[in-house]
Amino acid sequence: MMERPKVAFFDLSCCEGCQLQVANLGEELLDVLGLIDLVEFREVMSETWEGRYDVAIVEGSVVNEESEQRLREIRRRSDLLIAYGSCATIGGVNGMKNRKPLPEVQQEVYGERADWFPTDRTRPLHQLVKVDYFIHGCPIHPQEFIKVLKSALAGLPYQVPDYAVCVECKFNENVCLYDKGVTCLGPVTRAGCNAWCVNNGNVCYGCRGLVSNPNRAGAEEVLREHGLDAGLIANKMLMYNAAMEPCDE
Amino acid sequence: MTQALIAKTKLADLVSFLALCGKVVGPVPLGHGQFKFAEVRSLAEMALDYIPTILPPKKYFMPQYETLLRYDGADGQQMQAVVEVEELVLFGVHTCDLAGIQCLNVVFSDRPRDLHYMIRKNHITLIGLECSDYCDSYASCAMLRNHLPKGGYDLFFSELSDGYFVDIKTQKGEQLVEESGLFEPVSDAAREQLQELRRAKKQIFRSEVPIRYQDIPRLFDETFDSDVWTRIGEKCLSCGNCTNVCPTCYCFDVMDEPDLDLTRGRRIRVWDSCQHETFAKVAGDESFREQRSDRKRHRFNRKFRYPMKRYKRMFCTGCGRCSRSCMAKIDLKETLGALMEERG
Ligand code: SF4
Ligand code: SF4
Ligand code: SF4
Ligand code: SF4
Ligand code: SF4
Numbered sequence: 027m028m029e030r031p032k033v034a035f036f037d038l039s040c041c042e043g044c045q046l047q048v049a050n051l052g053e054e055l056l057d058v059l060g061l062i063d064l065v066e067f068r069e070v071m072s073e074t075w076e077g078r079y080d081v082a083i084v085e086g087s088v089v090n091e092e093s094e095q096r097l098r099e100i101r102r103r104s105d106l107l108i109a110y111g112s113c114a115t116i117g118g119v120n121g122m123k124n125r126k127p128l129p130e131v132q133q134e135v136y137g138e139r140a141d142w143f144p145t146d147r148t149r150p151l152h153q154l155v156k157v158d159y160f161i162h163g164c165p166i167h168p169q170e171f172i173k174v175l176k177s178a179l180a181g182l183p184y185q186v187p188d189y190a191v192c193v194e195c196k197f198n199e200n201v202c203l204y205d206k207g208v209t210c211l212g213p214v215t216r217a218g219c220n221a222w223c224v225n226n227g228n229v230c231y232g233c234r235g236l237v238s239n240p241n242r243a244g245a246e247e248v249l250r251e252h253g254l255d256a257g258l259i260a261n262k263m264l265m266y267n268a269a270m271e272p273c274d275e
Numbered sequence: 276m277t278q279a280l281i282a283k284t285k286l287a288d289l290v291s292f293l294a295l296c297g298k299v300v301g302p303v304p305l306g307h308g309q310f311k312f313a314e315v316r317s318l319a320e321m322a323l324d325y326i327p328t329i330l331p332p333k334k335y336f337m338p339q340y341e342t343l344l345r346y347d348g349a350d351g352q353q354m355q356a357v358v359e360v361e362e363l364v365l366f367g368v369h370t371c372d373l374a375g376i377q378c379l380n381v382v383f384s385d386r387p388r389d390l391h392y393m394i395r396k397n398h399i400t401l402i403g404l405e406c407s408d409y410c411d412s413y414a415s416c417a418m419l420r421n422h423l424p425k426g427g428y429d430l431f432f433s434e435l436s437d438g439y440f441v442d443i444k445t446q447k448g449e450q451l452v453e454e455s456g457l458f459e460p461v462s463d464a465a466r467e468q469l470q471e472l473r474r475a476k477k478q479i480f481r482s483e484v485p486i487r488y489q490d491i492p493r494l495f496d497e498t499f500d501s502d503v504w505t506r507i508g509e510k511c512l513s514c515g516n517c518t519n520v521c522p523t524c525y526c527f528d529v530m531d532e533p534d535l536d537l538t539r540g541r542r543i544r545v546w547d548s549c550q551h552e553t554f555a556k557v558a559g560d561e562s563f564r565e566q567r568s569d570r571k572r573h574r575f576n577r578k579f580r581y582p583m584k585r586y587k588r589m590f591c592t593g594c595g596r597c598s599r600s601c602m603a604k605i606d607l608k609e610t611l612g613a614l615m616e617e618r619g
Contacts (some may be wrong), residue, residue, distance in 0.1 A: 057535045173532070180537045189551040192514035192602065197339040197546070199311045199329045202600065206307055213514040213602045239552055241512050241567065244603055248512070251604075 031080035031179060034066035035110075036100055038086030038093045039120055039148075043165045044111035045069040045085055051168055058172065061179065079104040081178055087113040087120045087269065088149045101155040106178055109151040110171075112164040116235040117269020119164065120148040124268050148269040160186055164233035164266065167219040187217040188238050191230050195221035203229055209252050211262060214240040233266050279441045279458040280465050281432075286439070287318040292455045293364050300335065301366040302328055312365070323367050326410040327594045331522035332365055332372050336379055336396055342541045343391060343529065349538045357541070358394045367404040371414070371594040373428055374421040375522025376401070378582075378590050382525055385586075400447055403431035407472060408479055413595030415608055417480035420488055421592050423473070435468040483593075484611045491589065491611075495580040498614040499572070507610060508568025510603040511550070517597035517605070518548040518574065523590040526554070549573055575610065 035045055049070050051058065065075035082104035088094050101107055112118030123131045124147045132140040151157050161174050177184040187193075191212035195202070198221055203210040211232035212224065223230050242263075249259045281289060293299045294316045301321040303313045310325040312332055338359075347353040368376075383392035403424060406416075416422040424431050429448035432439040441458065443449050452458045486494065518524040528547040533540035547554060550570050555563040564570045578591040591607070598606040 061535055061537075172535075176533050176535065176537060180533050182531075182533070188553050189548070190512070190514045192516055193519060193548070193551075196330065196516055196519040196600070199305075201305050201307045201309045201329070204602070205309065213512040237513075237552075241509075244510050244512050247510070248602055 040086030121269025162234035403428040416593035419593035
């Protein structure tokens with residue numbers, strides 16, 4: 027039998043919830059583990075690995091010098107790099123700190139000891155190193171993780187859908203939240219989660235990031251018609267997207 | 276027998292009879308005034324007084340995700356065509372949706388014929404249900420001549436005071452009528468009631484936009500460069516709702532999904548939409564319809580103009596779903612009105 031690919035998980039700044047999603051895969055986890063040689067995964071094992079990784083799966087965003095060095099080192103040692111979870115793919119909730127001047131943020135969190143904790147603006151991985159695959163989501167959708175992993179191992183591209191969550195929401199025949207008098211970011215958010223939140227009675231928060239060319243003015247108009255003011259609209263849109271480079275928007 | 280009657284008191288027995296024979300699908304309420312076609316076991320689960328379901332019955336003819344073939348690359352490249360079929364009875368399909376299925380039939384039997392569609396279609400029994408009144412104000416079935424039955428069913432039910440007038444169109448329908456033992460011959464009184472229903476409908480259903488059916492394609496011909504497209508292009512969010520819910524949209528993408536062993540897998544087709552930016556993109560990142568306004572204009576022309584040339588029918592049934600589900604409130608009837616106004 028061919029040697030199984032060496033796969034490692036790493037985490038930068040994040041809540042590690044996405045890694046838990048893998049640990050929670052259940053029966054499918056056994057199938058995945060049969061396919062790979064898991065060499066590092068702090069969430070479920072204590073071993074580490076000194077050699078080369080076939081696939082590095084990196085969770086979390088880069089928020090300081092130390093994590094930047096770490097990411098570059100992982101990239102140097104990996105054939106493929108997968109950005110895993112919203113923090114890694116778009117900056118995610120961590121991006122909120124980019125909405126204020128850094129010293130102000132530092133002051134707010136660390137107070138007098140702000141100097142002890144040097145920090146940078148939040149950056150998703152692809153703003154620093156080459157990323158081969160993106161698994162969006164907060165947390166990631168387990169079925170998409172399996173899809174992307176299979177693509178990576180088979181050497182196939184994975185095309186993250188570049189259309190709205192509404193598409194998958196319609197496939198599932200949910201009553202649209204706007205018809206229930208609730209606002210939802212589905213129309214401007216990138217699909218791929220199978221409208222997970224809406225299927226389960228929640229709104230779409232936009233955790234996968236905006237589609238590549240959202241109709242911002244149109245979406246704001248729709249939200250405004252539903253009684254949201256400009257500040258609230260910006261807050262909704264930026265909860266996950268504040269760390270995107272201007273050119274990404 | 277080409278016509279029959281069934282008493283309202285026997286309708287529940289009919290549904291139970293059908294459910295004993297196989298899978299029955301009918302309109303089920305979802306709350307908030309919305310409905311979907313879903314499996315039912317009894318009449319009580321259904322709401323026969325329903326507005327068009329979120330997704331039209333096309334989901335049974337052409338599922339959202341459909342396996343076309345399974346492949347195995349372990350020893351060369353082996354492929355096995357797959358048609359996932361099941362025997363189905365669709366109960367309570369309105370005339371607009373019957374028209375939608377007829378459109379799909381025309382397209383998928385055009386060359387190259389789509390065998391997956393053709394095979395699946397043969398396993399579906401269609402029982403229609405006439406609307407005595409408008410479902411809601413989004414409908415434009417009369418403008419498109421779909422408020423009255425025009426075939427495309429096995430059985431068709433029209434509601435009378437204490438029963439349903441049943442038109443029997445196919446052998447399959449006739450068999451159901453005979454085997455269930457729940458129907459009776461039509462009476463003169465029933466015939467008179469049906470005529471009365473149709474007379475009343477003539478008063479209720481009038482072309483919802485002041486334009487004649489045969490003049491619609493020319494309207495689109497003459498307004499190709501209209502500002503209306505720019506205006507709705509600015510509003511459109513490209514969410515794809517209008518095409519996903521449309522009973523006559525049939526565009527799809529095809530992709531391979533490997534199994535976990537990475538040597539086997541399946542080729543699937545997934546609904547796609549001309550409203551997505553990626554849809555018209557070709558090599559080198561060129562796009563045929565880069566602007567939202569181009570994509571919106573394309574959708575309307577695809578409903579009212581292009582298929583008229585190729586198939587001599589319009590691919591809008593007037594079901595109103597696109598307007599009902601549009602995130603930007605782009606309304607089909609309003610759009611037609613705006614185009615007419617602009618043309619003068
Ligand atoms: S609930 Fe949200 S995702 Fe679903 S159709 Fe409505 S806006 Fe789109
Ligand atoms: S529905 Fe929206 S918030 Fe929920 S997982 Fe999908 S993209 Fe994220
Ligand atoms: S659009 Fe016309 S045929 Fe269709 S459900 Fe409404 S009233 Fe009935
Ligand atoms: S274009 Fe709109 S009204 Fe016409 S068939 Fe499609 S969804 Fe129904
Ligand atoms: S439903 Fe409305 S907003 Fe969505 S793509 Fe269609 S026209 Fe645009």
